[in-house]
Amino acid sequence: YVNLFIPSEVEWRERGVRVVQETRFPDQATTTLTIHAPKATAFTLRIRVPAWTLHGGGARLNGKLLDGFAEPGSYFALTRTWKDGDRVEVTLPMGLHTHPMPDDPSLQAIMYGPLVLVGRMGTEGLTPENLRAEPTMPRTVPEFKEKPAPAPELIAQSDNPNDWIHPVPGRTLEFVTAGQPSDITFVPFNRLFDERYGVYWKISPRG
Numbered sequence: 711y712v713n714l715f716i717p718s719e720v721e722w723r724e725r726g727v728r729v730v731q732e733t734r735f736p737d738q739a740t741t742t743l744t745i746h747a748p749k750a751t752a753f754t755l756r757i758r759v760p761a762w763t764l765h766g767g768g769a770r771l772n773g774k775l776l777d778g779f780a781e782p783g784s785y786f787a788l789t790r791t792w793k794d795g796d797r798v799e800v801t802l803p804m805g806l807h808t809h810p811m812p813d814d815p816s817l818q819a820i821m822y823g824p825l826v827l828v829g830r831m832g833t834e835g836l837t838p839e840n841l842r843a844e845p846t847m848p849r850t851v852p853e854f855k856e857k858p859a860p861a862p863e864l865i866a867q868s869d870n871p872n873d874w875i876h877p878v879p880g881r882t883l884e885f886v887t888a889g890q891p892s893d894i895t896f897v898p899f900n901r902l903f904d905e906r907y908g909v910y911w912k913i914s915p916r917g
Contacts, residue, residue, distance in 0.1 A: 712757045745796040754789040764803040806871040827896040831906035863912045
C-alpha cells in the first residue's frame, strides 16, 4: 500500500523486493514508484487516489498509459509479476476548493488539493520581541498589545473558487484573488512564517 507521497522506500525482505518512491509532491502532482527485485515476483501494488484528486489522473507502467484508473477516494490496484526496474508513474491532479465550517457554511477555508491555503495579511507591528517566546527558561510568552488586523470579507463570483482565485504566474503553489475590494495572496499554511495570516474567511456571494 502506498498511502503517502513522500520520497521514501520500503524493503520487503521475505520476498526480496524493494520499492522506491521519488516525488516532489505537492510542488508537482506526480509520484514515481520503482520496483527492485532480483527475480520476477508477483504481488499487488495499491496506490491511494485521494478524495481531492481531480478527474484526469492516471498511471503509466514503464511509460505506457494504463487503463482503468481508480476513482478519487479509493485505491488503484496493479496486480502483475514485477521485474527489476519496473516503474509506475502516477498523476494526481489538484485543484482549488473550499471547506466550510460545520456550523456556518459562509465561513470557509480555501484549499488546493490536500493543502490548506492561508491569506497573507502583512507584518505591520510585528517585531522579534512579540513574535515568539524567549529562548531561555522560564520562557516569557510575548504579548501583542495592538488591535488585531481585520480579516476582509471575500466576494465569491460563483461556487467555483477557480473563478475568483487564480495561480500567480511563475510562483509554485501561490494564488491571488481577483475582483475583490482588496485582493489577497494565498500560500500553503506550512510555508508562511512571521506574518499575519487568515485561514477561515467570510465568503459572500456576489449580489
